[in-house]
Structures are given as structure tokens and as C-alpha cells.
Amino acid sequence: MYTKDKSQRITLRLNDEQFTFVKTVSDALGVSPSEYLRMMVNLAMVGAKNVEKEGERRENEQASGDDIV
Numbered sequence: 001m002y003t004k005d006k007s008q009r010i011t012l013r014l015n016d017e018q019f020t021f022v023k024t025v026s027d028a029l030g031v032s033p034s035e036y037l038r039m040m041v042n043l044a045m046v047g048a049k050n051v052e053k054e055g056e057r058r059e060n061e062q063a064s065g066d067d068i069v
Contacts, residue, residue, distance in 0.1 A: 012037075 014022065026036035 022033050026033045
């Protein structure tokens with residue numbers, strides 16, 4: 001198992017329903033439950049970064065409402 005960039009460990013307890021969900025989705029994606037949970041953490045991190053940038057707009061959204069093409 002590749003662990004060179006993974007130096008922190010978490011122990012997580014789930015109820016039966018939560019575990020079944022994680023196992024089912026990870027199996028469907030072809031990844032381990034740990035990798036699936038890492039994917040969810042990464043997704044949450046991206047979402048949090050987007051919230052920080054909430055005031056910023058993409059270039060195409062910065063155009064004036066008066067601009068007609």
C-alpha cells in the first residue's frame with residue numbers, strides 16, 4: 001500500500017447503515033472505503049475553497065448587464 005504522502009491517521013466509527021453506504025459506493029467506484037472517504041474529504045476541501053472565493057466572479061460573469069452581443 002502506498003502511504004508516502006499519508007502521514008496522519010484517523011479512526012472512524014460508523015453505524016451499520018453508514019458503513020453499508022460507504023462500502024456500497026466504494027465498491028461501485030472500484031476503490032477502497034478509505035480512498036472513497038479521502039475523495040469526499042477532498043471534495044469538501046474544494047467546496048470550502050469555492051466558498052472563500054464567493055465574492056470573486058468568472059470573467060464571463062463580470063460583463064456589464066448593458067453589454068449586448
